[in-house]
Amino acid sequence: MQAPQPLRCAGRRLGRRMDRVSAERMETPGRRILYLSYDGMSDQLGQSQVLPYLAGLTGRGHRISLISFEKSSRSDAEIDAARRACDAAGVDWHPLPYHKRPPILSSLYDLLVMRRQAERLQRQSRFDWVHCRSYLPALVGLAMKRRHGLRFLFDMRGFWADERVDGGLWDLKNPLFRAVFRYFKRKESELLREADHIVSLTEQARRIMLERPDRAVDGPPISVIPCCVDFNHFRPVAGSRRETARNSLGIAAGQRVAAYLGSIGTWYMLDEMLDFFRVQLERDPGALLLMITRDDPAPILAAAEARGVPRDAVTIGGATRDEVPLFTSAADYGLFFIRPTFSKAASCPTKLGEFLALEIPVVTNGGVGDVAEIVEDSGAGVLVKRFDEPGYRDALDRLERLELHKDQARQRARIWFDLDSGVERYDAIYREAATDWNSSTSRGACEASE
Incomplete structure (x- = not known):
């Protein structure tokens, strides 16, 4: 390409x-x-x-x-x-x-x-x-x-x-x-x-x-x-920083972690993200959904319970701009879904560039701005094709097979962000x-x- x-x-x-x-x-x-x-x-x-x-x-x-x-x-x-x-x-x-x-x-x-x-x-x-x-x-x-x-x-x-x-x-x-x-x-x-x-x-x-x-x-x-990223602020995840992040958040070394970054707002599909993560839990019961947000945790936890995600499988907490790269480093992949409407053709989610700068792969959806092109060009993630359990299982299968060339993905992300x-x-x-x-x-x- x-x-x-x-x-x-x-x-x-x-x-x-x-x-x-x-x-x-x-x-x-x-x-x-x-x-x-x-x-x-x-x-x-x-x-x-x-x-x-x-x-x-x-x-x-x-x-x-x-x-x-x-x-x-x-x-x-x-x-x-x-x-x-x-x-x-x-x-x-x-x-x-x-x-x-x-x-x-x-x-x-x-x-x-x-x-x-x-x-x-x-x-x-x-x-x-x-x-x-x-x-x-x-x-x-x-x-x-x-x-x-x-x-x-x-x-x-x-x-x-x-x-x-x-x-x-x-x-x-x-x-x-x-x-x-x-x-x-x-x-x-x-x-x-x-x-x-x-x-x-x-x-x-x-x-x-x-x-x-x-x-x-x-x-x-x-x-x-696009919504650009300071690549000096969001540096690649090193082993020591990942360990520090997990220790500070109480996350075990081998625990599978999906991370969401930022507020939920009007556009992010919380229910669908929770459904996706429930499918992840079926494969890995010890998995954790890490939500780095200043939003009120109560509605998020209530939505999680309603979608069959246990409260102890979700960690929610805010972070300053300086803390965001550190806490996000605990993740194995970033997760975010955005409603694909006409107006979203003009949107560029900041979190996409931040995950890619950290060399963390993403699971997201197309139909939003240039997201599909960026994910495909960087080779640093997978796109959910359908918002249902078969679609989520397919995305997880492709994520497990993803051969992420981290340096190359970060350099490709620089072209955009x-x-x-x-x-x-x-x-x-x-x-x-x-x-x-x-x-x-x-x-x-x-x-x-x-």
Whole structure:
């Protein structure tokens, strides 16, 4: 199979443009960036999927002001840790309080506060780019582009409005949610049309966007930058670290361990994962399901009992970002199933890259972003073909036969998930002149790679 090139806008042409950017970096100053995120920097998502990128970009000379929303449940220690990380990276951080209730109105209020803060910072700094992480911040970013002429980077992260429907959060039978959905679909068209550059997490979503009937021939370029992983943070599992992890968790040396990493949320198929693990228990009664999550253990344990998985076969506990690689090292394989819906074509599960960086094979499902292609290309896992007992037995059989070439799998995973490569792509986007991005050559590069 030919090696994929997911971290790209358009393959070779963007690669040549990046070489030019690297050569000119010492001669040209970094850009002034206003980065807008509705996710908090005290959240694990912010710590793994925002701050490492920003640290890399400030290291390349860019001056970044960051606005994010922090939850009231976060402790002073967590906020202080995020503050120290931003200070160490040279990021000018402006945290705002997140509001959850009442639904919709609370989000509108947060966006109003974000817009006011963005305007204050614009008066002070006169930014070159407004970089917006997902749809809600992008509404503010588009307004800033229209008013101040900033270049607008729409880092979309997924088909957000469709996710709300597919996830059951917006019931389209309800007139209010139907109206909100239609509003955001109209806004989605505006964001995709008026952005100076679009970043997608997956090739699947990129192809969908390129085929949209409302996309202009000279539409903005679309780069694919998955949820990247710091391969220096997630190092290969060594024997001593695996032993340390198992000892700290009370896991016997020969015990078979399947690990789940992260919150369950709306999309992860807990019942099906428990059914899979019950089949694993039939083969190995001493097996353990290790769930590294900050979620409340009670609903998970209740679901386990309902699916015939004994409570003592499940271990649940949270971990800091620094602890995640250590605890995950106790696993023999990673396990996660995601509901394969239309909106998930744009999703890239962070845990996939983290497992592969640790050289831990995975059991997962296709129909989600580029997951199937990545698993097949890396040779570091198996895909469940059916969500039933025969399908689970088949997957376990293939997992037992899997010949995992760990070094090769990790290197293949780097092609998709390497953090340094992701930072380079964002750096290239920031440094491109607006006229360059609007040239027919740049547009053709992205579209010609189809």
